[in-house]
Amino acid sequence: xxxxxxxxxxxxxxxxxxxxxxxxxxxxxxxxxxxxxxxxxxxxxxxxxxxxxxxxxxxxxxxxxxxxxxxxxxxxxxxxxxxxxxxxxxxxxxxxxxxxxxxxxxxxxxxxxxxxxxxxxxxxxxxxxxxxxxxxxxxxxxxxxxxxxxxxxxxxxxxxxxxxxxxxxxxxxxxxxxxxxxxxxxxxxxxxxxxxxxxxxxxxxxxxxxxxxxxxxxxxxxxxxxxxxxxxxxxxxxxxxxxxxxxxxxxxxxxxxxxxxxxxxxxxxxxxxxxxxxxxxxxxxxxxxxxxxxxxxxxxxxxxxxxxxxxxxxxxxxxxxxxxxxxxxxxxxxxxxxxxxxxxxxxxxxxxxx
Numbered sequence: 001x002x003x004x005x006x007x008x009x010x011x012x013x014x015x016x017x018x019x020x021x022x023x024x025x026x027x028x029x030x031x032x033x034x035x036x037x038x039x040x041x042x043x044x045x046x047x048x049x050x051x052x053x054x055x056x057x058x059x060x061x062x063x064x065x066x067x068x069x070x071x072x073x074x075x076x077x078x079x080x081x082x083x084x085x086x087x088x089x090x091x092x093x094x095x096x097x098x099x100x101x102x103x104x105x106x107x108x109x110x111x112x113x114x115x116x117x118x119x120x121x122x123x124x125x126x127x128x129x130x131x132x133x134x135x136x137x138x139x140x141x142x143x144x145x146x147x148x149x150x151x152x153x154x155x156x157x158x159x160x161x162x163x164x165x166x167x168x169x170x171x172x173x174x175x176x177x178x179x180x181x182x183x184x185x186x187x188x189x190x191x192x193x194x195x196x197x198x199x200x201x202x203x204x205x206x207x208x209x210x211x212x213x214x215x216x217x218x219x220x221x222x223x224x225x226x227x228x229x230x231x232x233x234x235x236x237x238x239x240x241x242x243x244x245x246x247x248x249x250x251x252x253x254x255x256x257x258x259x260x261x262x263x264x265x266x267x268x269x270x271x272x273x274x275x276x277x278x279x280x281x282x283x284x285x286x287x288x289x290x291x292x293x294x295x296x297x298x299x300x301x302x303x304x305x306x307x308x309x310x311x312x313x314x315x316x317x318x319x320x321x322x323x324x325x326x327x328x329x330x331x332x333x334x335x336x337x338x339x340x341x342x343x344x345x346x347x348x349x350x351x352x353x354x
Contacts (some may be wrong), residue, residue, distance in 0.1 A: 003328060009014065012232070017123065020123050020126060020127060022064075023066055023127060023130075024126065024127070025128050025166055026066070027066065027130045027131060027133075028048070028130070029310050030134065031130075031133060031134040034056065034134065034137045034138070035136075035137060036204070037055050037056050037137070038056065038137035038140070038141070041141070052071060056137065056141065056171050060304045065152070065286075066127075066131060067131055067154040070124075070128060070131060070153065070154040070159045070195075071153050071154065073123075073124060073159070073163065074124065074126065074159065074162035074163040074166040074191065075166055075168055075187075075188055075191050075192065076121050076186045077167055078149065078163075078165075078166025078167050078170040078188075078191055079121070079166075079170060079184045079187050079188050080133060080170055080184075081116055081120065081167060081170065081176045082116070082166060082167040082168065082169065082170020082171045082173075082174070082181075082257050083110055083170035083171075083173055083180060083183035083184040083186075083187045084172055084174065084180045084184070085116055085174060086109070086112065086174040086175045086176065086345070086349075087171065087173075087174030087175070087179060087180040088174075088180055090174070090175070090178040091178060091179060091180060092233055106346070107348065108344060108349075109345065109349050112171075113171065113342060113345075114318070115166060116167060116171075120163045120164060120167045121160055121163065121164060123163070124159045124160045124162070124163035124164075125159075125160045126263045127159070127353050128154070128156065128157070128158075128159040128160060130153065131154055132154075132155045132156060135154075135155070136152075145243055145244075145320070146320070146323055147243070147244070147245045147318060147319075147322070147323045147326070148245055149199055149203075149245065152199075152245075152323075152326070152327075153195075153199075155323075155327075156324065156327040156328050156331075157328065157331045157335070158327055158330050158331050159332070160177070160331070160336035161331035161332075161333075161335050161338075162191075162334055163196065163270045164334070164335060164338045165191070165194070165334040165335070165337050165338040165341070166187065166191045167198060167338070167346070168337075168338035168339075168341035168342050169186075169190050169191055169338075169341055170183065170187040171185050171341070171342070171345050172341040172344055172348075173186040175192070175345045175348050175349055176348055190261075190265065192330065194337070198330065198333070198334075201328060202330075202333075203326065204247040204248075204316075204318070206326055206329045206330065207318065207322055207325060207329070208324065209247050209248075209316040209317055209318055211313050211314055211315065211316050211317075211319055212241070212314070212315050212317065212319070213312050213313065213315075214239050214312065214313045214314075214315060215306055215312055215313070216235075216251065216278070216307055216308040216312060216313055217304065217308075218310060219288075221233060221235075222236070222237045222300075222302070222304055223235070224264075224268065224271060224300075225348060226272075229264075230264065230265040231260050231261070231264045231265055231268050231271065231272055232261065233251065233259050233264045233268070233303075233307060234251065235249055235250070235251055235313055239313075239315060241315065241317055243319070243320035244318065244319050244320060245317060245318040246315055246316070246317045246319045247316045247317060247318060248315075248316040249313055249314065249315045249316065250312075250313070250314055251307075251311050251312070251313055252311060252312065252314055253310050253311050253312075259307065259310075259311055263310070264307070266306075267303060267306035268299075268302075268303035268307070269308075270298075270299030270302055270303060271299045271303045275298075303330050306337060318344065
């Protein structure tokens with residue numbers, strides 16, 4: 001039965017492995033070149049350093065597309081490997097032939113899942129490992145923040161966990177819907193939704209973020225919104241933290257309370273007296289940054305200076321040192337979800353399929 005499962009999967013698997021092999025060769029060749037450039041940069045001086053650093057940056061951007069494949073790859077595997085794995089046989093009715101020849105439902109499903117899960121883990125793991133190794137010079141130079149959401153899903157162990165989850169989701173959707181195309185659509189939408197929810201809502205709180213205080217400055221995204229009661233003061237940017245993922249920021253006083261409208265109106269009376277335009281595209285209050293003209297700029301700076309006497313900015317962030325801790329926690333969540341989906345599929349095949 002295992003051999004039969006491999007024969008059904010081999011066309012897609014061989015195509016994937018060929019593509020994987022090409023990508024690994026490209027990463028190996030360019031990675032060795034990056035290592036040499038990095039070594040030259042470490043021992044360079046003067047203008048040569050600028051040239052080597054620019055070369056490293058160009059090389060990274062030229063090959064960044066492979067990193068994108070690590071983000072899209074799990075969804076592709078779930079859609080084209082997972083969804084048809086069971087749905088195709090249920091659609092055609094060929095599963096009845098296997099069951100009528102002494103192959104139990106458990107063995108039929110287990111062999112399919114085992115072969116496809118192994119191939120998925122090997123493909124995703126090999127590419128993630130190769131890309132992580134390839135990026136080492138860039139990480140060491142600070143050209144790439146690996147804990148940033150744009151890079152986090154391309155490194156470490158989470159690409160493997162994503163791929164296994166996508167595969168399990170595809171198999172479960174195929175078993176329950178019994179149609180390949182609807183199962184593929186559900187897999188794509190479901191995987192994308194779970195990934196986005198995890199990245200934006202769950203990951204920032206897997207570990208309590210650290211916090212750091214900064215004085216208010218007109219150099220960082222200060223915004224002022226005029227409404228019916230006066231002015232509302234907020235921060236639309238954050239100070240740059242090296243090798244950290246900034247998850248949020250707020251303006252508070254020593255007791256952790258945000259600025260009141262009354263205090264903002266008093267501290268920023270110069271801005272309040274200005275005639276500021278409304279929101280672009282229509283009338284009414286709008287968000288305003290520092291005015292461009294001299295009078296407006298002076299009033300804006302005085303506003304920020306007055307606010308800084310009582311309030312400061314608190315930035316929440318995840319430091320780079322937590323990269324692997326976050327990786328293992330998130331990977332455990334996705335592997336756990338995959339296990340639940342597999343258990344649901346087993347139950348469905350054993351109890352609900354007739």
